[in-house]
Amino acid sequence: MMDDSAHSPHPSDETVRLDFTLNGEPRTIEVAPNAVLLDVLREQLGLGGTKKGCDHGQCGACTVHVDGQAMNSCLRLAVMCEGQQVTTVEGLARDGELHPVQQNFLECDAYQCGYCTPGQMMSATALLADERIGTDDASVKEAMSGNICRCGAYKNIVEAIQKSRAQLGHDAARKEGAA
DSSP, X not given: OOOGGGTSSSOTTOOEEEEEEETTEEEEEEEOTTOBHHHIIIIISOOTXXXXXXXXXXXXXXXXXXXXXXXXXXXXXXGGGTTOEEEOGGGTOBTTBOOHHHHHHHHTTOOSSOSSHHHHHXXXXXXXXXXXXXXXXXXXHHHTTTOOOTTOOHHHHHXXXXXXXXXXXHHHHHHHHXX
C-alpha cells in the first residue's frame, strides 16, 4: 500500500496559521488545512454553543456569522476565515446582557430540547439585520427554512423573532433620535 501523505500538499500533521476575529477578539491559532470551522470552534477553541447536527449543511445547528453573514460552519474550512470576523452564539451577548433574540427565545419558549437553538438564534439575528427580508411571518419562516427544529417549536421561534424585530426597531429609532 502506498503512503499518500508523501504526495499530499498538506501532510496530516501539518498545520497552518489562522488569524481572524472571534466574537470580537483577535485570535491566532494553528489549524489543519482541512479542518472545518465547526470542529475548530468546538474542539480547539472550546466553544460548545455551535452544535454539530447533520454535518451536511442541512439542519442549521452549526450556523455562525462570518463577516455578518449566516452560514453553516460544518461546510466552511476554517482557513477560509483568514482575516474575517466570526461570531458564534457565545458572542451575541454584550457586557453580560443577552441579545434581544436570546432573551426573546427564553421568554417565548422558542426551544424545547435546545439543540437547534444556537443555530436558530444565529440565523434569526442575521435575518433581522438583512433589510431585504420581509417583516411578515411568511418571510421569516422562509428565511429560517435552513434551520430544522425536531421538537417543532417553529411558532414560538417566529414569535421570538418578531418580538426581537419590534424591540430592535424601537432601539434603532431611539438611537437615531438621540444622534
